[in-house]
Amino acid sequence: MEIKAEVRQFIAENVLLGVHQTTIEDATPLVTGGLIDSIGLVGLVAFLEKRFAVEFVPREIDVHSVDTLEQIEELIRKKLAGRKVDTAGGGQQI
Amino acid sequence: MNVRIAAAAYAVPSDGETVEAVLALERDRVEATLAPLSPQARLKAAEGLGLSRVRVCGARQPYDLVLEAASTAMAEAGITAQDLNLILDYSTFPGENSQYLSFAHKLSADLGAETSLNLGFKSGGCGALHLAIKTALGWMSTDESIRSALLVTGDTAPQGSRSLLPVTVQGDAASAVILTREGTGGALLLGVEAMTLGHLHDAIALVKTNGHLEIKVDAACMENEVMPVYYLNLFWLVQKVLAASSLSLSDIDHFIYSNISQRDREGFRRMVGLREGGLPATPMAEYGHTFASDLVINYVHMRREGRILPGQLLLFASAGIGFTWGVTLARA
Numbered sequence: 001m002e003i004k005a006e007v008r009q010f011i012a013e014n015v016l017l018g019v020h021q022t023t024i025e026d027a028t029p030l031v032t033g034g035l036i037d038s039i040g041l042v043g044l045v046a047f048l049e050k051r052f053a054v055e056f057v058p059r060e061i062d063v064h065s066v067d068t069l070e071q072i073e074e075l076i077r078k079k080l081a082g083r084k085v086d087t088a089g090g091g092q093q094i
Numbered sequence: 095m096n097v098r099i100a101a102a103a104y105a106v107p108s109d110g111e112t113v114e115a116v117l118a119l120e121r122d123r124v125e126a127t128l129a130p131l132s133p134q135a136r137l138k139a140a141e142g143l144g145l146s147r148v149r150v151c152g153a154r155q156p157y158d159l160v161l162e163a164a165s166t167a168m169a170e171a172g173i174t175a176q177d178l179n180l181i182l183d184y185s186t187f188p189g190e191n192s193q194y195l196s197f198a199h200k201l202s203a204d205l206g207a208e209t210s211l212n213l214g215f216k217s218g219g220c221g222a223l224h225l226a227i228k229t230a231l232g233w234m235s236t237d238e239s240i241r242s243a244l245l246v247t248g249d250t251a252p253q254g255s256r257s258l259l260p261v262t263v264q265g266d267a268a269s270a271v272i273l274t275r276e277g278t279g280g281a282l283l284l285g286v287e288a289m290t291l292g293h294l295h296d297a298i299a300l301v302k303t304n305g306h307l308e309i310k311v312d313a314a315c316m317e318n319e320v321m322p323v324y325y326l327n328l329f330w331l332v333q334k335v336l337a338a339s340s341l342s343l344s345d346i347d348h349f350i351y352s353n354i355s356q357r358d359r360e361g362f363r364r365m366v367g368l369r370e371g372g373l374p375a376t377p378m379a380e381y382g383h384t385f386a387s388d389l390v391i392n393y394v395h396m397r398r399e400g401r402i403l404p405g406q407l408l409l410f411a412s413a414g415i416g417f418t419w420g421v422t423l424a425r426a
Binding site: 031032036039040041045058059061063064 | 321324327
């Protein structure tokens, strides 16, 4: 799964409104750089939750966890890994 | 539990100042607060406020306003002081010279509510109404003898601290809400959600400078730490309170949001997906931002104008210092 590519495309098409995806590098600061505002972040998090079937709780998201594509990918991978651990743990309990 | 907002009222002082005059008077403090921001952010700080004037206590004290608002709310609810089982004061800025343990205790004595349980807590600024409702519901759900609760807040900016730029400019006001578990009148509470993030407690803080209290805004923290998650956290709470009642945003008839600034209201409008102009007009231009009284003021105005009809769904939302987010859902 190419997380960064999918998120880059979503941001370019839905948040930045017309900015071509090649202008968003992996380390481009999205929030602190002013590319995504507070409302844009609402849409981005909703996309992440739906596309990658993960669920965030409020304290998980701050400006340091979703400021770049790299950070977003790391966040998603951690969530997916945690989900697998949870699933495995549940299986053992049964 | 069947608990309703039996009445709501507010009181504002008659004296006022223009926002322009406030910002001119506090120019040095404003410039120092905004100094860490970029030149562009500094320019934007005072744009889009939508606030023209603020009311100021002058010779009156916040407690005088609280007493007025409480008396009006009790008359509207048709209850006497003896009917009050709980008085809860959730003022954030009750006045530097307030001599009372809490407004609740003083109100209890002045109203003659001799048997009321009197409590006070300070939390949440604009978001404190939700915390107060949730606290009252907790008491009501664990103590059957508490059938009516009076929730009050009275707030005044410390001298020379009306500007909270880049956020808002504060006016003085008080408000009162009466919750009852009897009767059929008033909006039925369906759910309340609140959250706080303690690591953001310094974003807007009270500090003592030269022996006087001052509201200190950490503009960089507001811009870089609070604002990125401001609507996200609010949105989460909205979704949570709606999901608990099997409702969605499209079911809501009226969104009742705070008067921090017009640009903040615009952000909330976008967050909930309302059309441009979809949020009702409020008296914010005349009163300024009045912390937790904003929601009560806006609710009272909507009712006075006949915009709220029986059966309609109301969603109250606000966020404030602490940092605190809150949402309350009710059916009129």
